[in-house]
Amino acid sequence: MTDTASTAAILSGNGASGSKSEQAYATVKSRIVDGTYSPGYRLVLAKIAEDLGVSVVPVREAIRRLEAEGLVTFERNVGATVSGIDPTEFLYTMQTLSIIEGAATALSAPLIGAADVARARAVNAEMRECLQHFDPVRFTALNQDFHSILFEHCPNPHILDLVHRGWNRLASLRSSTFRFVPGRAHESVDEHEALLQLIEAGAGADTIEKAARLHRSATLDAYLAQSNAGSLSAH
Amino acid sequence: MTDTASTAAILSGNGASGSKSEQAYATVKSRIVDGTYSPGYRLVLAKIAEDLGVSVVPVREAIRRLEAEGLVTFERNVGATVSGIDPTEFLYTMQTLSIIEGAATALSAPLIGAADVARARAVNAEMRECLQHFDPVRFTALNQDFHSILFEHCPNPHILDLVHRGWNRLASLRSSTFRFVPGRAHESVDEHEALLQLIEAGAGADTIEKAARLHRSATLDAYLAQSNAGSLSAH
DNA sequence: GTCATAGTTTTCGTATACGATTTCGTACTC
């Protein structure tokens, strides 16, 4: 995710590759994802156009594409704003994501080799270390990595696409840190190990999916219990 | 689905409502969905613009939005074509759809009242009739209705959105009929009844989801077994 | 002080124009 954002930033930096419409799309998207444009931010076509040194037509096109992805809201003759995400929205997005990620993990499982499991274990070990010298930022980044390893062999491109969209949707809430819950972190690491063992044992897709989804749900529940729902929108 | 298409067609007919960009979007989408523009169809901006009586700018915008939805493929300096769907793609789309629909059904289940179950039963009864005086077109339409009833209370808007996107994606394959498999139809009706009973009994989400998904998967498998995979792309 | 209204400003919406890129057909060479 951070990778995607920085890649887009680099692209927008040199600006040499792709059409201007493409550049506008990538840049605005990355700015939404990295929080430069936070929810509610008013996206004025002319300003963005000037900022990027292009005319409004490609910017307009980019904004509409982002709208189709759910990252911005567009209103006729009024303009575009970065999509906000209220507590209910947040819950629904997380719920959807846990379903999709569960499926992605289950579909990947048969294709995950010993090397991948080893990699995932290494990541998990690092997460355990992060718990000792309290480092929530790194912990959550590693958490993302861990699950990415489990997804990466998913043969169904639609599912992977949905996973990414979901995370993009949540990105403006600082996805890299919002899932850290101290009390939950220890269990989380243990659940990761359990998940890896299920995969190694060649458990059925149902079992793996359920485990993956429950794990994600539990993390979400813990997060919600910690921060009262009201503060979500202020994030 | 048919409803959506005809609505869009009506909108494009009077063309009075919404912006021209919106009109272009709705019209092109409906034409893709209803098969007027079938997979591989070359979408030439200028021609569509002329056809709709607008300039190319709003058409271009509409096409890019459709690209973000996966309905068209766009290549720089070359143009847009209606996304084809090869047998593998088809499988992945159906797989994704069965996951999403299973989840949608499970999430709806607690909110489905006796009246809804009765409606669904009525639809199912009609389906049974269709089997007697062989009417596959109506059968598949009713099948769609049946599942829609089960979805409609789904509180998670993202999931519903994904369901619709999935069906749009498949629409150019004549979604209204491609799922009819004579040998499978009878079982299908029985499974519907079983699903309704699970819902009435207040079964757990897991059980309902699994049942719904398995049902869809079985239908897909039967369909694939019937038509050899090669003919899919020609549809 | 509050509300309504008219005028101004901002911003969007799209048509048009022109440059850039690709594609396709034709002629020429080997």
Next chain:
DNA sequence: GAGTACGAAATCGTATACGAAAACTATGAC
């Protein structure tokens, strides 16, 4: 006859310009 090079046509890409809609502001009446 096959392959290549060149040129014309088709098509995309975007800047600019102007019209339309909404939002904002100031003014005046009550």
